Every structure is written in C-alpha cells, then in structure tokens.
Amino acid sequence: MTHNHRLDHDIVFGLIEPGSRVLDLGCGDGALLFRLAREKSALVRGIECDEQAVQTCVRKGLSVLHGNIEGGLDEYPDCSFDYVIMNQTMQEVRKVDCVIQQARRIGRKVVVGFPNFAHFKSRLIMFFKGKAPVTDSLPYLWYDTPNVRFLSVEDFREFCLGKGIPVLEAHYLGQAGEIRRLPNLRALNAVFVLAGNAGAPDRMEDDEKNLS
Amino acid sequence: MSISEAQKYITDQGSVGIVETQYYTFAEAPHELILECGKSLGSVTLAYETYGALNAERSNAILVVHALSGDAHAAGVHRGEDNPGWWDDMIGPGKAFDTDRYFVICSNVIGGCKGSTGPSSINPKTGKPYALDFPMITVADMVNAQRHLIDHLGIGKLLSVAGGSMGGMQVLQWVASYPERVRSAIPIATALKHSPQQIAFNEVVRQSIMADPDWRQGNYYEYGQPAKGLAVARMIGHITFMSDQSMEEKFSRRLKNGDYSFKFGADFEVEGYLRYRGDSFVRRFDANSYLYITKAVDYFDLSNGKLVSREKPIDTRFLAISFKSDWLYPSVQSQEIVRALQAGLADVTYCEISSTYGHDAFLVEVKEQTELIRHFLEKTYYGYDVLTSHDA
Numbered sequence: 001m002t003h004n005h006r007l008d009h010d011i012v013f014g015l016i017e018p019g020s021r022v023l024d025l026g027c028g029d030g031a032l033l034f035r036l037a038r039e040k041s042a043l044v045r046g047i048e049c050d051e052q053a054v055q056t057c058v059r060k061g062l063s064v065l066h067g068n069i070e071g072g073l074d075e076y077p078d079c080s081f082d083y084v085i086m087n088q089t090m091q092e093v094r095k096v097d098c099v100i101q102q103a104r105r106i107g108r109k110v111v112v113g114f115p116n117f118a119h120f121k122s123r124l125i126m127f128f129k130g131k132a133p134v135t136d137s138l139p140y141l142w143y144d145t146p147n148v149r150f151l152s153v154e155d156f157r158e159f160c161l162g163k164g165i166p167v168l169e170a171h172y173l174g175q176a177g178e179i180r181r182l183p184n185l186r187a188l189n190a191v192f193v194l195a196g197n198a199g200a201p202d203r204m205e206d207d208e209k210n211l212s
Numbered sequence: 213m214s215i216s217e218a219q220k221y222i223t224d225q226g227s228v229g230i231v232e233t234q235y236y237t238f239a240e241a242p243h244e245l246i247l248e249c250g251k252s253l254g255s256v257t258l259a260y261e262t263y264g265a266l267n268a269e270r271s272n273a274i275l276v277v278h279a280l281s282g283d284a285h286a287a288g289v290h291r292g293e294d295n296p297g298w299w300d301d302m303i304g305p306g307k308a309f310d311t312d313r314y315f316v317i318c319s320n321v322i323g324g325c326k327g328s329t330g331p332s333s334i335n336p337k338t339g340k341p342y343a344l345d346f347p348m349i350t351v352a353d354m355v356n357a358q359r360h361l362i363d364h365l366g367i368g369k370l371l372s373v374a375g376g377s378m379g380g381m382q383v384l385q386w387v388a389s390y391p392e393r394v395r396s397a398i399p400i401a402t403a404l405k406h407s408p409q410q411i412a413f414n415e416v417v418r419q420s421i422m423a424d425p426d427w428r429q430g431n432y433y434e435y436g437q438p439a440k441g442l443a444v445a446r447m448i449g450h451i452t453f454m455s456d457q458s459m460e461e462k463f464s465r466r467l468k469n470g471d472y473s474f475k476f477g478a479d480f481e482v483e484g485y486l487r488y489r490g491d492s493f494v495r496r497f498d499a500n501s502y503l504y505i506t507k508a509v510d511y512f513d514l515s516n517g518k519l520v521s522r523e524k525p526i527d528t529r530f531l532a533i534s535f536k537s538d539w540l541y542p543s544v545q546s547q548e549i550v551r552a553l554q555a556g557l558a559d560v561t562y563c564e565i566s567s568t569y570g571h572d573a574f575l576v577e578v579k580e581q582t583e584l585i586r587h588f589l590e591k592t593y594y595g596y597d598v599l600t601s602h603d604a
Contacts, residue, residue: 046561054563058584060590063529065550066563075554077522 008113009035011171011178011191012087015111016040017031023047023107025099026089030057037062040055047072070095073102075136079196081107087113089190091147100165100194109168110194116172116187118152130165136175137188153184168207169193226305227296228263231288233327235259238360241336245357251347256338258361259284259327260319263303264311266367272593273367274309275358276318277382279373280449281497283326286309286318286566301578308582314371314589319361321354321382323505325498328357330499332433340478343500344430351378351512355385362393371593374398374585376574377541378505381512384549388519391526396592398585400533401574403545404552405513410540414506420444421499443490443500450489455537455570496563519549520556530560531588532582535573562589 009032016022018040024033027046030053036042046064048054057064065072069086070093084107086099091114093099103110115137116122122133132142140147151159153172160167172179172187179186236306237257239245244254261284266273276286276299287303289296297318302308309316320328323346331346338345362370375395380402387397403410421427424441432438454462463482478484520526530553534546543564554562565580567573574581 013471051563052568055580058531058561058563059587061587061595063559063561065554065560075551077555080557081327143559144391182602 007173008087008189012085012111015082016042017195022083023081024085024206027064029053030060030062033062034060043067057201069093069099073106076106078105079108082108083111085111090114091149094148104194104196108196110196111158113189113191115162116153117150117190118184119188120185153187153190166195167192226307228288228304230291230312231261233259233261233284235327235366236361247347247353248350249348253347256322256329256357258319258357260317260361261285263287263316264314266315270367271371272313273315273317273370274372274374275370276316278380279377279380284320308585319358322357323349323501323508325501329472331500331504341433348507350508351381351385352389355382355389359390369393369395372396372398372589376400377402378509381509384514384519387528388514391528394528396529398531399549401538401541401571403541403582404515404548406510411510414510417445417448417506418503421503437494438499439494442494445488445502446493447486450486452540453571455568457537457568458570475506492591519552520558522556525544526558529592530558531584532560535563535567536564537568538571538573540571546565
C-alpha cells in the first residue's frame with residue numbers, strides 16, 4: 001500500500017503471542033502471515049479477495065481462502081482463533097458491524113488497523129483546497145479508491161463505546177513510528193485490539209485439538 | 213508415432229514417456245467387495261498406471277482420480293500410439309504433479325469400461341457381460357476399490373489425492389472414508405453433492421441412452437452400442453462442459469459450408485462439433501458404464517457433516533479450486549465444500565480461477581492450476597522450510 005504499511009505490520013506482528021492461531025482478513029500477499037508463521041510459529045490462515053494475491057500466498061505455502069470477508073466467516077466455530085486480524089481491510093467493508101461481530105465471535109482478540117481520516121493533512125486539504133484528501137495512509141483518488149468507509153480514530157473509539165466492545169489496546173502510527181499524543185490529529189494509521197466475545201473457554205481445548 | 217518420435221515428444225514436453233497400463237485383480241470369491249448398495253462384486257480388476265518412483269519412505273505417492281469418462285491413462289503415451297494421457301499437461305517432470313519428486317498413480321474407476329471391472333466385463337457366474345446385472349456402484353465403492361490398490365502398492369498414507377469433476381468427488385470421498393490415509397486433498401471443479409440441475413442433466417443423459425431401441429435393456433453387447441442414444445447423451449455432456457463465452461469463441465454462428473442448407477444437416481460448426489464428439493464417444497465408451505457412473509455421481513452426497521465435522525476432526529490439508537465460468541460445477545459448490553471445511557476447522561486453501569473455458573477449464577487451465585498445485589504439494593511435502601527462498 002504505502003511505505004507506512006510495514007510499520008502497521010510491525011505493530012500487529014508485535015501484538016501476536018507466539019504459537020497463536022491467527023486469521024488475517026484481507027491478508028493480501030500474505031507477507032504478515034508468512035512472518036507470523038516463520039518467526040512466531042503461529043498457525044496462520046487468511047482470506048483474500050484478489051486472485052493474484054491468493055496465488056502469491058499459496059506460493060509462500062500459506063493456507064488462504066479466495067473470497068469475501070462479508071459472509072465468509074459464518075461457518076467458523078466460536079473461538080476458532082486467538083487473533084483475527086483486520087489490517088487495512090475494515091475501510092473496504094460495507095457491513096463493518098457484522099464483520100466485527102463475526103470476528104469477535106470466532107477470535108479471542110480482534111486486531112483492527114485502519115487509516116485515520118482525521119489526520120491533520122487530510123483536514124488541511126479539505127479546509128484549504130476543498131478537495132477529497134490524498135495522504136500517505138489514504139493514497140487513492142476519490143474515483144478509484146477501494147475504500148467505502150471513511151473514519152477517524154475518534155469515530156472508531158465512539159463505535160466501540162457505543163457497541164460495548166472492550167478496547168484492550170490502541171496504537172497510533174505517524175510517519176516514522178508510534179505516536180502517543182493527539183492521535184486523532186496526528187495518526188496516519190491506528191491499530192486497535194478488541195476483546196472477542198469471550199466465547200466459552202471449555203471449547204478452546206477442542207479447537208486446539210482440531211487445529212494441531 | 214514411432215518410438216523415436218515418442219522419445220522426441222518426451223524431451224520436448226517433459227513427458228513421463230512411454231507408459232503401460234497395469235492391472236490388479238482382487239476380491240476373488242469368497243472375499244468379494246461389499247458395495248454400498250448391499251450387493252457384492254468379485255473378482256474386481258482395476259486398470260492403473262504409475263509415473264515417477266516411490267521413495268524409500270513411501271511418502272511421496274499421489275493418487276490422481278479421473279472424471280466421468282476418464283481412464284487410467286493420465287500421462288505419457290502408450291507404445292505405438294500418439295495420444296497423451298488426459299492430464300498429461302499436469303503430470304510429468306517439472307509439471308504440477310512433478311514426477312521427478314512424486315510417485316503418481318491413476319486408476320480407472322469400477323463401473324468404468326477402460327480395463328476396470330464394469331457392466332461390460334464378463335460376469336463370472338454367467339460367462340457373459342454383466343450388463344444390468346452389474347450391481348449399482350457409488351463413489352464410495354470406487355474409492356474403496358482404489359484403497360485396495362493403494363494397499364497392494366504398499367502405501368500407507370498418500371501425499372495427496374487430486375482430481376476434477378467426478379474425480380473431485382472421489383477426492384472428497386477419500387477424505388470422508390479414510391482421512392488418516394490422506395495427507396492432502398485437491399478437489400477441483402466439484403461438489404459435495406449434485407444439485408437437482410445436475411441430476412436433471414444426468415437423467416436426460418440416461419434417458420437418451422435408454423430410449424434408443426438398440427440399448428435392448430442393456431443387453432446390446434452382441435449387437436453393438438446404442439450409438440444414437442449414447443451420442444446424444446455425450447452431446448448433452450459437451451454442452452455443459454463449455455461456457456457461453458467459450459462456445460462463442462470456438463464456434464460463434466459460423467457455418468460449415470458457407471450457407472444455410474435449408475435441410476436438417478449440420479449447418480453450424482457447433483452442430484458438427486457435437487456430432488463429431490458424440491460419434492467418437494460411441495467408439496470409446498460403453499453405454500451401460502455411462503448409466504452406472506452418472507447414477508453414482510447423482511447418489512454422491514457428503515453434505516451435513518459427512519466430509520468433516522467438529523466431532524470428526526482431520527489433519528488433511530485441502531486445496532479446492534473452481535473456475536469462474538464453470539456452470540456445471542459452479543464456484544458456489546466449491547465454496548460449499550470450503551464452508552464445510554471451515555466448520556470442521558480443517559486446513560483449507562481455495563482459489564477461484566478466472567477462466568472462460570467453463571467446466572473444461574480443469575483440463576485446460578494448466579498454468580494457474582500448476583502454480584497452485586505445485587506449491588501446495590511442496591508445502592505439504594516439505595513444510596515451511598523449503599519455502600525460505602520465496603520469502604520476498
């Protein structure tokens with residue numbers, strides 16, 4: 001995506017416990033999953049809608065499903081994964097609500113990474129130029145963007161609060177690294193860790209057995 | 213072709229070279245094969261071919277399973293003949309099923325007519341062809357028979373079972389019947405069960421054979437095939453194998469002789485093609501086999517947790533492939549397989565390949581399938597370590 005992308009990956013990579021079961025929604029070419037599999041012995045799965053990207057994942061030895069996230073999670077049993085990752089994917093999803101609900105059902109934790117629409121550069125472009133913003137984290141022109149949802153750090157916080165979704169961690173990414181102060185103004189991207197639906201813990205053992 | 217020509221072909225194409233069909237006979241009385249319908253069948257002969265070499269650990273064997281009218285001749289050429297096997301583009305040195313690494317086996321299904329026991333085989337009780345005395349067989353019976361062959365070859369666990377269409381059903385059945393003997397499964401352009409539309413096509417196929425007076429209630433072996441009915445049956449099949457677009461590209465409305473004849477001859481190229489396909493099928497395939505095998509695929513049903521379930525977890529890896537323009541086995545049916553595997557938390561990869569070739573794509577879309585299958589098999593065989601070089 002942008003040169004900021006690797007930074008997203010580093011943050012997400014750092015969040016995952018070794019040996020976890022991970023599902024990446026919109027896994028792209030599988031770069032993150034491959035790292036997690038090799039360096040953290042994670043058991044990784046991905047879903048990706050682009051055929052070429054799926055081929056690239058298979059070339060890397062990854063197990064990936066070609067298809068849409070929306071409607072593609074219904075069959076997974078509760079708590080199938082330790083982490084469900086939605087990095088730079090949510091903004092391309094129409095039924096965000098349903099997907100996050102499903103992700104929290106099948107994952108113990110959900111990692112959501114998204115571009116911040118309220119970054120000061122976007123605001124300046126909007127205010128002074130009166131044009132749809134194009135920034136490092138939102139690199140597309142208005143007519144060819146895959147994004148269908150435009151949100152800010154504050155919007156997502158409010159969403160989680162309103163839906164009663166516990167936010168376990170939040171990381172904010174600037175141009176060169178993590179930032180802490182004034183994220184809604186300064187963050188290009190944000191990575192939230194949400195709690196899953198705390199699915200029945202007694203079913204976890206079965207899951208482990210199934211996936212081992 | 214001559215042997216020297218055949219050898220040239222081998223070097224040019226990365227072929228497995230000259231191959232020979234082998235035969236394995238088992239289930240002699242009183243140890244007959246008990247079939248799903250409750251009847252027994254014996255003795256049973258399976259025609260099969262193998263390519264490549266089995267390694268010392270016997271861990272590199274791949275069973276390739278064929279579609280409705282296929283046979284054991286999947287790759288290479290037979291001595292003195294020039295037609296390569298039905299999946300020759302996929303099986304051979306350096307190909308998707310790389311015979312430099314893997315030992316590839318393909319056998320003709322029971323119920324077939326290409327060397328394995330079927331309705332045209334001699335019934336040991338009467339000394340005549342079985343015809344309709346042949347018991348009804350199912351996909352599970354085909355797979356059970358293959359399992360005997362795999363036992364005979366001394367292979368405990370197959371590295372993979374792979375096939376398209378009815379072959380894909382056998383792949384799924386292998387996992388359902390013998391999950392502990394299959395490390396990976398590659399079901400291509402197939403389904404967990406036939407839809408009413410698919411059953412309907414098969415019923416029309418069967419009716420066209422049975423409506424031919426030359427069918428004689430199946431007892432035509434002394435007289436010759438019910439040629440008209442069988443040809444029409446195959447014509448129906450060929451329509452379903454192609455897509456709207458591939459037919460447009462292949463035939464459009466082109467005329468064979470430049471103008472309308474105002475008679476019922478084959479004016480359009482597509483008519484000529486179907487007639488040719490129908491006629492050549494009569495020369496190579498037994499009508500009763502077509503009846504039995506179409507019925508077997510109609511009976512096939514691994515839905516509702518029969519493939520894999522949370523109570524019955526498996527460690528088989530899956531690579532499911534479908535083709536966008538395939539309307540006989542549409543992608544939605546492969547996605548149904550994927551959903552069943554998701555529910556069972558199985559390790560599954562799925563790719564819908566953009567192809568305009570319709571159902572035929574599994575035989576002709578070599579490049580994309582090769583990419584997927586090669587790497588999927590590598591990962592299954594070697595694990596992550598082999599893939600370090602691809603880390604980019």
